[in-house]
Amino acid sequence: MELFANEHKSDQVFFTHYEKQPLDQLPEIYRAHPEVLSGREEDTVYPSLIEGVHSVIPPVSGFTTTETRVEGWVITRFVTQAVGTGIAPFGETAPQVPLYTFDEIVVTYTPSWTLAKDPITNEILNGAYFKYAGVSQSQTGLPVATITFDDKGKEIFCNLTTEIVGQQMAIFVGGQLVTSPVIRESICG
Numbered sequence: 001m002e003l004f005a006n007e008h009k010s011d012q013v014f015f016t017h018y019e020k021q022p023l024d025q026l027p028e029i030y031r032a033h034p035e036v037l038s039g040r041e042e043d044t045v046y047p048s049l050i051e052g053v054h055s056v057i058p059p060v061s062g063f064t065t066t067e068t069r070v071e072g073w074v075i076t077r078f079v080t081q082a083v084g085t086g087i088a089p090f091g092e093t094a095p096q097v098p099l100y101t102f103d104e105i106v107v108t109y110t111p112s113w114t115l116a117k118d119p120i121t122n123e124i125l126n127g128a129y130f131k132y133a134g135v136s137q138s139q140t141g142l143p144v145a146t147i148t149f150d151d152k153g154k155e156i157f158c159n160l161t162t163e164i165v166g167q168q169m170a171i172f173v174g175g176q177l178v179t180s181p182v183i184r185e186s187i188c189g
Contacts (some may be wrong), residue, residue, distance in 0.1 A: 064166050
């Protein structure tokens, strides 16, 4: 039972090859969703939209396992399922268990957001600069964040939106993503 290959392609794409692994030795995401591996045909690709905790082995730190929350696609190329001896406490007979050999590509769709910092002063735009913040709906029923800044908040927001024209800006209220519009032009005033 050995992990043969692991590559971290980007912050959102991971490739791993598993060789003769029992289910209890696979990442938690497979233990929570065993249907992703059961009843599969050999050498066939299966895309699955699942989420959960996935163990990722960073290439720099060798075989130190870290946990990463996955929300996105897990694409597996099922190679084989064999039967082998599992693990049992000392003195007990180990059971026969399925051993899985497969490749996986994990593609997350969770954007990685950065803090809203003033590109000039490096001050972080947060609730300290709000006079009012709320959520309402547009005429088309989409969520709209309504924020009134104090004078310093207006300055930071203006500098920030000037810097990120054409990019997406996420707005969180109470730790929840409310909206993430693309900034079309500077928003000042």
